[in-house]
Amino acid sequence: MRNAAASSANDDSIENAAGGTSPTMKDVAREAGVSLGTVSNVLNNKSTVLSQNKEKVLAAVRRLNFRSNPVARTLKTKSSRDIGLIIPNINNPFYPELARGVEDAANKAGYTVLLCNDDRDIKKERTYIKSLVAKNVCGIILVKPQIPLSEVDAIAGIMAVVLVDVGAPLGSAYNVVNVDDRGGITRGLEYLYRSGHTRIAFVRGLDDSLSSQDRAAAYFAFLRRKKLPVRKEYMFQGNYSWQDGGEAVRKLLALTQPPTALMAANDLMAIGCMKEAQKMGLRVPGDLSVIGYDNLDLTNLCTPRLTTINQPKYEMGAKSVEFLLDCLKNNDCREGRKVVLPTDVVERESVAPLPIP
Amino acid sequence: MRNAAASSANDDSIENAAGGTSPTMKDVAREAGVSLGTVSNVLNNKSTVLSQNKEKVLAAVRRLNFRSNPVARTLKTKSSRDIGLIIPNINNPFYPELARGVEDAANKAGYTVLLCNDDRDIKKERTYIKSLVAKNVCGIILVKPQIPLSEVDAIAGIMAVVLVDVGAPLGSAYNVVNVDDRGGITRGLEYLYRSGHTRIAFVRGLDDSLSSQDRAAAYFAFLRRKKLPVRKEYMFQGNYSWQDGGEAVRKLLALTQPPTALMAANDLMAIGCMKEAQKMGLRVPGDLSVIGYDNLDLTNLCTPRLTTINQPKYEMGAKSVEFLLDCLKNNDCREGRKVVLPTDVVERESVAPLPIP
DNA sequence: AAGACACGATGAAACGTTTCATTTTCGTCG
DNA sequence: CGACGAAAATGAAACGTTTCATCGTGTCTT
Numbered sequence: 001m002r003n004a005a006a007s008s009a010n011d012d013s014i015e016n017a018a019g020g021t022s023p024t025m026k027d028v029a030r031e032a033g034v035s036l037g038t039v040s041n042v043l044n045n046k047s048t049v050l051s052q053n054k055e056k057v058l059a060a061v062r063r064l065n066f067r068s069n070p071v072a073r074t075l076k077t078k079s080s081r082d083i084g085l086i087i088p089n090i091n092n093p094f095y096p097e098l099a100r101g102v103e104d105a106a107n108k109a110g111y112t113v114l115l116c117n118d119d120r121d122i123k124k125e126r127t128y129i130k131s132l133v134a135k136n137v138c139g140i141i142l143v144k145p146q147i148p149l150s151e152v153d154a155i156a157g158i159m160a161v162v163l164v165d166v167g168a169p170l171g172s173a174y175n176v177v178n179v180d181d182r183g184g185i186t187r188g189l190e191y192l193y194r195s196g197h198t199r200i201a202f203v204r205g206l207d208d209s210l211s212s213q214d215r216a217a218a219y220f221a222f223l224r225r226k227k228l229p230v231r232k233e234y235m236f237q238g239n240y241s242w243q244d245g246g247e248a249v250r251k252l253l254a255l256t257q258p259p260t261a262l263m264a265a266n267d268l269m270a271i272g273c274m275k276e277a278q279k280m281g282l283r284v285p286g287d288l289s290v291i292g293y294d295n296l297d298l299t300n301l302c303t304p305r306l307t308t309i310n311q312p313k314y315e316m317g318a319k320s321v322e323f324l325l326d327c328l329k330n331n332d333c334r335e336g337r338k339v340v341l342p343t344d345v346v347e348r349e350s351v352a353p354l355p356i357p
Numbered sequence: 358m359r360n361a362a363a364s365s366a367n368d369d370s371i372e373n374a375a376g377g378t379s380p381t382m383k384d385v386a387r388e389a390g391v392s393l394g395t396v397s398n399v400l401n402n403k404s405t406v407l408s409q410n411k412e413k414v415l416a417a418v419r420r421l422n423f424r425s426n427p428v429a430r431t432l433k434t435k436s437s438r439d440i441g442l443i444i445p446n447i448n449n450p451f452y453p454e455l456a457r458g459v460e461d462a463a464n465k466a467g468y469t470v471l472l473c474n475d476d477r478d479i480k481k482e483r484t485y486i487k488s489l490v491a492k493n494v495c496g497i498i499l500v501k502p503q504i505p506l507s508e509v510d511a512i513a514g515i516m517a518v519v520l521v522d523v524g525a526p527l528g529s530a531y532n533v534v535n536v537d538d539r540g541g542i543t544r545g546l547e548y549l550y551r552s553g554h555t556r557i558a559f560v561r562g563l564d565d566s567l568s569s570q571d572r573a574a575a576y577f578a579f580l581r582r583k584k585l586p587v588r589k590e591y592m593f594q595g596n597y598s599w600q601d602g603g604e605a606v607r608k609l610l611a612l613t614q615p616p617t618a619l620m621a622a623n624d625l626m627a628i629g630c631m632k633e634a635q636k637m638g639l640r641v642p643g644d645l646s647v648i649g650y651d652n653l654d655l656t657n658l659c660t661p662r663l664t665t666i667n668q669p670k671y672e673m674g675a676k677s678v679e680f681l682l683d684c685l686k687n688n689d690c691r692e693g694r695k696v697v698l699p700t701d702v703v704e705r706e707s708v709a710p711l712p713i714p
Numbered sequence: 715a716a717g718a719c720a721c722g723a724t725g726a727a728a729c730g731t732t733t734c735a736t737t738t739t740c741g742t743c744g
Numbered sequence: 745c746g747a748c749g750a751a752a753a754t755g756a757a758a759c760g761t762t763t764c765a766t767c768g769t770g771t772c773t774t
Contacts, residue, residue, distance in 0.1 A: 024730055035754045040732060048752060071432045071493055072730035075759050080428070082471075091457045093654070096447045103447070103474055112488065114439075115472040117460055131469065136428055242658060271658045278660065297450070298655040301599060301628045303635065381760055392724045397762060405722060429760035432729050 023064040032060035043068060074136050079159075083324060084132035084140040086116045086125060093268075093296045094313060095143070098164075101317025102141060109325055111138070120208070122146040129155060139324040139333075141317075144209065149174075156334065160327040162320045167210020172336040175323045177316055181211050184309040184343030185218035188263050188291045191307075191345050193226060196354030197261035197289060201234040203248045203273065205265040215265050215293075234259055238269050245272020246279075253280060253288075260354055261289035267296045267308055274302065274350060285352035295346050304349035312341045380421040389417035400425060431493050436516075440681060441489035441497040443473045443482060450625075450653045451670060452500070455521075458674025459498060466682055468495070477565070479503040486512060496681040496690075498674075501566060506531075513691065517684040519677045524567020529693040532680045534673055538568050541666040541700030542575035545620050545648045548664075548702050550583060553711030554618035554646060558591040560605045560630065562622040572622050572650075591616055595626050602629020610637060610645075617711055618646035624653045624665055631659065631707060642709035652703050661706035669698045 029039045034053055041049045042057040049057075060066070074080040083106050087095045103113050114137060118125040125146050132140055139160035145152065152174065155161050162175040170176055192200050202219040205212045216235070223230050233255055238244030245264060249272075252259055264270035270292030274284045282288050284304060292299060292308035299306035319339055327333040386396045391410055398406045399414040417423070431437040440463050444452045460470050471494060475482040482503050489497055496517035502509065509531065512518050519532040527533055549557050559576040562569045573592070580587050590612055595601030602621060606629075609616055621627035627649030631641045639645050641661060649656060649665035656663035676696055684690040 026730080036731090036756095037733080037754055038752085041753085044732085050752065053753085067487070067491055069432075069730050070491055071428060071437070072759090073732075075426075075428045075432050075730080075761085076732045078759080085472075089457070090447065090453045090460070093450070093453075096450075096453050099472070100446070100448045100474065103472060112492070113472050115442075115456070115460060115470050117457065130424070134424055134427055135469070268658075275658070275660065298658060301625075301632070301655060301659050303632065303660040383760080393726095393761090394724055394763080395722085398723090401762085407722065410723085426760050429729090430762075432731085432760080433762045435729080 022069070023066045024069070025066070027064055028057065028060045028066050031064055032056040078136050079138045079328075080136050081111045082114055082135065082137045083111050083321065084114045084116060084128070084135075084137045085143070086118055086128055086132075086140065086145075087143045088120045089117050090115065091117075093298065094266075094294055094311075097313035098143065098317040101314035101319075102321055103317075105318040105321035109321070111321075111325075118146065120144065120146055126151075133158065138328055141320045141324060160324050160333040162323045162327075162337075164316055164320050165211065167212070167214050173334045175327065175333070175335075175337045176339075177319045177323065178338075178340045179311050179316065180340050180343045181214050182218040184293065184311070185215050185263070186222055187343065187345050188293065188309050189219065189222045191347075192261045192263065192289060192291060192351065195261075195289065195351055197259075198226075198228055198354075199234075199257065199259045199261070200228075201236065201248075201252050201259035201262040203236045203238055203245060203262060203264040203269050205238060205240050205269075207237070212265065219263075238265075240266050240268060242268045242272030242275070245269035245274075246276035249273045249276040249280070249288075253277070253282070259288075261291070261351070263291045263293070265293055267292040267294045267299050267306060270306055270308065270350075271298070271302045274304070274306070285350050289351040289354075291345075291351055299346075299348065307348045307351045308346050309343050310346050311343055315341055379426070380423045381426070382423070384421055385414065385417045385423050388421055389413040435493050436495045436685075437493050438468045439471055439492065439494045440468050440678065441471045441473060441485070441492075441494045442500070443475055443485055443489075443497065443502075444500045445477045446474050447472065448474075450655065451623075451651055451668075454670035455500065455674040458671035458676075459678055460674075462675040462678035466678070468678075468682075475503065477501065477503055483508075490515065495685055498677045498681060517681050517690040519680045519684075519694075521673055521677050522568065524569070524571050530691045532684065532690070532692075532694045533696075534676045534680065535695075535697045536668050536673065537697050537700045538571050539575040541650065541668070542572050542620070543579055544700065544702050545650065545666050546576065546579045548704075549618045549620065549646060549648060549708065552618075552646065552708055554616075555583075555585055555711075556591075556614065556616040556618070557585075558593065558605075558609050558616035558619040560593045560595055560602060560619060560621040560626050562595060562597050562626075564594070569622065576620075595622075597623050597625060599625045599629030599632070602626035602631075603633035606630045606633040606637070606645075610634070610639070616645075618648070618708070620648045620650070622650055624649040624651040624656050624663060627663055627665065627707075628655075628659050631661070631663070642707050646708040646711075648702075648708055656703075656705065664705045664708045665703050666700050667703045668700055672698055 025039045026036055029036045034057060038049060038053055039057050042054050070081060085099065085102050090096060090099060106113050114132065116128040118128060141162045141164060143164040145163055145166060152161060162177060164177045165179065166176055189200060204216045220230060236248040236251060238248055262273060264273055270290050274290050277284050277288045284290055292306045295308045295310035299308050323337045326337065382396045383393055386393045391414060395406060395410055396414050399411050427438060442456065442459050447453060447456060463470050471489065473485040475485060498519045498521060500521040502520055502523060509518060519534060521534045523533055546557060561573045577587060593605040593608060595605055619630060621630055627647050631647050634641050634645045641647055649663045652665045652667035656665050680694045683694065
């Protein structure tokens with residue numbers, strides 16, 4: 001049988017199992033021979049407490065193995081140490097790494113992450129937000145938000161909000177973590193161009209977000225800059241699935257003047273393109289160069305390994321938490337922290353120089 | 358400008374933005390002209406309240422747009438509507454789908470998920486558990502637990518716990534969701550055998566979990582059953598990464614009698630095997646058949662598409678929540694709910710019949 | 715008609731913190 | 745030596761629920 005002394009000596013084990021109820025600050029106060037308020041002051045590092053009393057309290061805390069009750073603190077202060085993370089879908093291979101960035105940063109600072117998948121459904125998003133607000137989370141990280149800015153304003157009025165991966169630059173009052181999307185697309189196209197390609201197709205994504213439109217715009221801007229002909233048949237719209245990549249390639253290769261290279265708006269479609277081209281008997285990159293976007297882990301696993309544009313997914317998550325905690329510390333959630341994280345080409349095996357004809 | 362009526366009529370928008378403080382049950386009681394206790398009874402569906410009063414309360418709730426404060430309820434009842442999910446790493450492509458299964462089931466029942474990655478680090482796991490207990494979560498789903506059963510017992514003494522993907526069958530007091538690992542390995546090997554292969558290698562994982570040992574045991578049992586020679590050089594141990602799959606193939610193909618087929622303990626290593634074999638000039642599956650384990654999404658994206666053993670990842674998550682909520686409803690967390698979910702072969706393109714020599 | 719009884723409503727107490735208006739203590743100065 | 749003020753400690757109130765012992769009302773019995 002474990003006695004109290006042995007039990008309280010082991011700092012690691014899970015205490016107060018069956019039966020025993022946890023000690024409260026009141027117990028600590030009695031044990032230390034001071035008042036409740038003093039215990040609170042010690043635990044929250046208020047300077048107004050005599051070092052001799054501080055010792056007594058800390059000793060009592062250790063002796064009783066006291067752990068402060070976060071629920072009670074939240075009820076009183078109206079702010080928990082939880083962070084709400086709303087993402088489209090953890091099952092989309094883009095998001096686990098971002099989520100991990102959030103988790104690591106949050107955990108290091110003593111915060112916990114509430115995970116919410118909204119499936120890009122505005123109704124689901126609203127429901128989650130209301131629930132998070134009711135739970136008194138200390139802030140919300142909203143990735144690819146669906147709700148209008150007016151509603152973001154409403155939330156920002158009562159708690160810290162960080163927007164992540166919103167397409168457009170936003171007004172100065174919002175905290176936002178963005179990625180240099182336009183630059184990423186441009187660098188990818190430049191990379192193909194430098195390899196000698198001029199007939200470059202672009203497999204864009206759905207028209208459902210500003211960043212998608214931005215990527216398409218970057219493609220046209222690139223063509224104009226290079227004085228390349230704009231052929232609308234070189235632009236294909238897919239739904240971000242690898243199946244749609246396959247369809248794109250079927251259409252593109254049926255043209256009388258098919259492209260010699262293509263860029264896709266995400267890795268999944270790029271891989272679909274490669275697989276379909278290979279199925280049609282073409283060599284990648286020999287007959288068709290392909291460049292993706294996102295730099296998912298699986299780009300190392302397809303054949304050939306996919307050259308792609310890296311998005312700093314982990315850093316996006318970590319930076320969001322940094323902004324959030326900064327809001328809380330300085331108590332100004334409207335200062336409008338902003339960052340645009342860089343993107344860059346990851347050279348692998350799916351792009352080859354255009355052979356001189 | 359929005360007036361109060363319009364505002365409270367819109368059930369969807371995010372209310373009580375800046376300034377305004379949320380109404381409490383006391384406000385509802387006053388508005389409805391009943392006592393606080395009656396409001397509580399109505400909100401919790403206690404039968405002892407007159408339907409006429411119930412109406413009055415519900416009307417007041419609507420009028421004030423009252424939302425109950427979960428933090429206060431948790432403080433009083435010592436049980437939140439949050440579920441702690443502890444997994445090794447959301448970045449491992451196995452877990453997002455499981456996590457999604459948890460989230461969907463939890464969300465449907467009105468619960469929220471706290472996401473914790475323990476990196477299979479027992480210290481991190483303990484810290485998370487203590488934090489979740491302190492937060493008064495209503496239960497913990499522990500995937501691939503590192504802590505010993507004695508500690509699981511300690512937690513189970515104070516709250517609902519469901520263990521997921523523990524290798525061995527456990528005593529009757531634990532709630533556990535398992536997968537038919539042994540059967541999956543066996544079915545995969547049988548599949549290769551039926552295709553004519555007898556020289557079958559097995560790329561196992563680390564010795565760090567019971568399920569890993571179980572998979573290796575299933576391989577040997579299979580050989581014995583088929584009266585195939587047991588060659589220890591046909592068993593390679595990797596760390597679940599695709600790089601280790603590559604190394605396995607290099608070793609295996611250097612043997613004087615190389616295998617004609619291999620099974621890997623996860624998809625990542627299987628794909629590494631395929632890629633390395635291809636790099637060495639072999640055709641997959643023509644010269645080497647490969648079968649994986651897990652059925653990750655990316656098995657559709659490699660070339661050839663990987664034949665593999667499906668694990669019902671989403672269902673594992675969903676089932677865990679089902680068990681957890683059942684524990685809460687019946688208030689018996691020690692009844693020992695158990696399930697072993699089925700595994701099955703997913704035929705794709707990486708296995709070919711052995712040509713008659 | 716009076717007592718017993720069932721059914722609902724009531725509101726104070728409790729959950730474990732933080733906060734803040736008071737009180738106590740103690741050193742300093744006139 | 746007494747008074748003053750700063751520093752520190754105190755403990756009641758509050759946060760928003762749930763719970764439960766108590767009370768009021770109306771019905772039924774005899």
